[in-house]
Amino acid sequence: MVMFSRYTWWVGGMIALAFVFAVMSQVGLMSPFQGLFLQAAAPFENVLTTVFEPVASSLANIGNLNDLQNENAKLRVENEDLRNKITSLQQDAEQVNDLRQALKIAQSGGAETHVAASVVGRDSSPFTETVSIDKGANAGLKTGMVVLSAQGSLVGTVITVNPNTAFVRLITDTKSKVNAQILESKALGIVQGNPGRTLTFDLSQADAKVGDTVVTSGLGGNYPPNYTIGRVSEVSGTPQDLFRKVKVEPLVRVSTVSTVLVLTSFTPQRIGATGP
Amino acid sequence: MKGVGVTALLVIVALAQVTVAPLFTIRGAVPELGLLLLLLLALFAGPGSVMAGLPALALFQGFASDRAPGLLVIAYLPLLPFAAALEDWRVPLWEYPRAAIALVVAGFWLRGVLAFGAIAQGADPSFGALVLDVLIPGAFLDLALLTVAYVPLRFIGWGGQRLSLQGSHY
Numbered sequence: 001m002v003m004f005s006r007y008t009w010w011v012g013g014m015i016a017l018a019f020v021f022a023v024m025s026q027v028g029l030m031s032p033f034q035g036l037f038l039q040a041a042a043p044f045e046n047v048l049t050t051v052f053e054p055v056a057s058s059l060a061n062i063g064n065l066n067d068l069q070n071e072n073a074k075l076r077v078e079n080e081d082l083r084n085k086i087t088s089l090q091q092d093a094e095q096v097n098d099l100r101q102a103l104k105i106a107q108s109g110g111a112e113t114h115v116a117a118s119v120v121g122r123d124s125s126p127f128t129e130t131v132s133i134d135k136g137a138n139a140g141l142k143t144g145m146v147v148l149s150a151q152g153s154l155v156g157t158v159i160t161v162n163p164n165t166a167f168v169r170l171i172t173d174t175k176s177k178v179n180a181q182i183l184e185s186k187a188l189g190i191v192q193g194n195p196g197r198t199l200t201f202d203l204s205q206a207d208a209k210v211g212d213t214v215v216t217s218g219l220g221g222n223y224p225p226n227y228t229i230g231r232v233s234e235v236s237g238t239p240q241d242l243f244r245k246v247k248v249e250p251l252v253r254v255s256t257v258s259t260v261l262v263l264t265s266f267t268p269q270r271i272g273a274t275g276p
Numbered sequence: 277m278k279g280v281g282v283t284a285l286l287v288i289v290a291l292a293q294v295t296v297a298p299l300f301t302i303r304g305a306v307p308e309l310g311l312l313l314l315l316l317l318a319l320f321a322g323p324g325s326v327m328a329g330l331p332a333l334a335l336f337q338g339f340a341s342d343r344a345p346g347l348l349v350i351a352y353l354p355l356l357p358f359a360a361a362l363e364d365w366r367v368p369l370w371e372y373p374r375a376a377i378a379l380v381v382a383g384f385w386l387r388g389v390l391a392f393g394a395i396a397q398g399a400d401p402s403f404g405a406l407v408l409d410v411l412i413p414g415a416f417l418d419l420a421l422l423t424v425a426y427v428p429l430r431f432i433g434w435g436g437q438r439l440s441l442q443g444s445h446y
Contacts, residue, residue: 007356014350015350015353017331017349020346021344021345022344033339037336041339041340044291049295049296052299055299121294121340121341122295122298123293123298124301125306125387126387126390126410127391127399128343128399167342174402194304195402195405196303197301197303
């Protein structure tokens with residue numbers, strides 16, 4: 001009984017402390033301390049990531065040797081196909097340039113600007129997929145900015161900015177919703193994350209095939225259009241169904257990405273303050 | 277000196293949770309290193325270390341992962357009272373199975389609280405996925421890690437501490 005009553009006092013105290021922490025977080029009193037902690041912790045986070053990432057990668061590869069061989073063969077074919085497409089696109093681009101010059105049309109659209117950042121931490125707790133990066137407000141980052149992989153696929157959005165660090169919500173986070181479209185059929189929908197770190201595409205009464213490319217649609221103004229999200233990996237239901245279940249496999253393994261590009265030239269609708 | 281050591285451990289585990297733990301996932305579950313550390317501290321250093329260390333761990337982990345420290349305090353909270361209650365009720369089990377039961381139950385609570393926190397912030401409620409993708413794989417991860425950590429510590433002769441407060445020196 002003595003034990004029970006003493007633990008009861010402790011539990012009561014902890015609940016009160018949790019409430020105090022919640023209030024401090026809400027009014028922003030925690031942010032300066034978080035900034036200092038992250039700045040001091042960054043070198044240790046880098047060391048831990050550098051040491052353990054190869055170990056985890058080796059363990060995963062041992063279990064997936066067959067899958068990797070199959071994937072390698074598939075990628076070789078895809079690589080050849082893509083090289084052919086690049087050649088064809090280069091020829092098209094030259095032709096477009098020639099026609100532009102002939103018609104004296106000015107090049108439209110400004111150049112994209114990015115800030116490159118390294119991933120220093122990951123939070124994959126239930127229903128949540130965020131990463132921390134080593135660039136923050138001092139590098140011009142703002143909440144709401146769009147984050148891409150080094151190859152240009154969509155990775156997520158900036159949700160919290162500290163002076164030298166920032167947190168990015170990945171597209172596989174269950175709170176992430178991206179207006180998207182299927183490149184081939186132009187069907188519109190919303191891509192959202194699932195608890196199993198997969199993506200689903202909520203698509204109403206439209207056709208989708210396995211292998212179709214899913215890109216951002218630009219609707220809503222929070223993401224620029226035509227950034228690749230992934231490929232359709234599974235479609236269930238019939239085209240007559242009101243809502244079909246479409247699974248999307250991200251082109252980049254967002255949970256293990258180590259370098260990202262923050263798109264600073266695009267201003268999303270929900271852009272926020274730079275933070276503390 | 278003990279306090280400094282425990283604080284250093286808490287910081288290392290909070291950082292490992294955002295760097296090392298996400299590399300070893302099963303479906304939607306990641307190892308909860310903080311929960312495991314609190315249990316091992318309770319078993320090998322006594323309940324006082326956990327009572328003082330829990331809010332510090334919640335703060336460090338909140339800072340490292342941009343999570344609400346208050347929510348983490350609530351998420352970690354039942355582990356110690358539940359483990360102590362298992363001991364106090366004189367459940368006829370050895371220390372390891374008692375610790376395993378406490379860890380699994382506390383793991384369910386922790387992951388459930390974090391999931392409900394995410395749902396409250398706008399994530400789609402998906403209870404089937406919570407059980408199949410998060411809670412069950414998470415319990416396997418927790419048990420595997422407990423075995424890996426507990427057995428060597430007992431093997432080198434570290435003694436188990438009583439979790440009842442009147443039985444300890446706190």
